[in-house]
Amino acid sequence: MDFQFIGNSVWIDFVNTRVSHDEECLTTFEDLLAWALEAGVIDLGTKRSLPKSVSRTEQKRILRDARALRTTLVGAAKQMLDGARPRPSTISRVNGLLRDHPRIIQLRKRSGEWSSQSELVSSGADGILAAIAEDFASFVVEAETSLLRVCQKDPCELLFYDTSRNHARRWCSMQICGNRTKVARHRARQSEHAEAYA
Numbered sequence: 001m002d003f004q005f006i007g008n009s010v011w012i013d014f015v016n017t018r019v020s021h022d023e024e025c026l027t028t029f030e031d032l033l034a035w036a037l038e039a040g041v042i043d044l045g046t047k048r049s050l051p052k053s054v055s056r057t058e059q060k061r062i063l064r065d066a067r068a069l070r071t072t073l074v075g076a077a078k079q080m081l082d083g084a085r086p087r088p089s090t091i092s093r094v095n096g097l098l099r100d101h102p103r104i105i106q107l108r109k110r111s112g113e114w115s116s117q118s119e120l121v122s123s124g125a126d127g128i129l130a131a132i133a134e135d136f137a138s139f140v141v142e143a144e145t146s147l148l149r150v151c152q153k154d155p156c157e158l159l160f161y162d163t164s165r166n167h168a169r170r171w172c173s174m175q176i177c178g179n180r181t182k183v184a185r186h187r188a189r190q191s192e193h194a195e196a197y198a
């Protein structure tokens, strides 16, 4: 599966899994794990061990919950694109995940250096949803929500947070939509010329 990581935020990249080239990106539990690995939400060891430690029924439940969370976040994105705040129902769903998956601080030694690290108390597949919820929570607190954008190339619906210096980013990516738009404009100009001299 071709996941898009163009959103500049984990929760936005997660929202973008609903469609990529007209395809649902999360059709199986494995898809969710593959996305989480690429998104940096879980490590390779976790990706390999989770399918063995989580029952089939539980895998289906987690995939269903993931998609439900995504629907909630799609709604939140629409509200923010309209200049509104996320609805109380969105906030309570996110708060529910944060409450169910608290973090603790632990000292760890890496390469002889101590560092304090924040870790989820319960790791596991639900931790993926908690990580997405955490990212959304930081976004609501820290981000300039007016810079949440949707790609201008119709019908592309990919979302991104515009961190470009002059905030003039228009497309999900130059490779996907920027180029197509430029090529289309170029063709349109050429055919105008052709008609003008016909």
Ligand SMILES: [Zn+2]
Binding pocket: 151, 152, 153, 156, 157, 158, 171, 172, 173, 176, 177
């Ligand atoms: Zn696009």
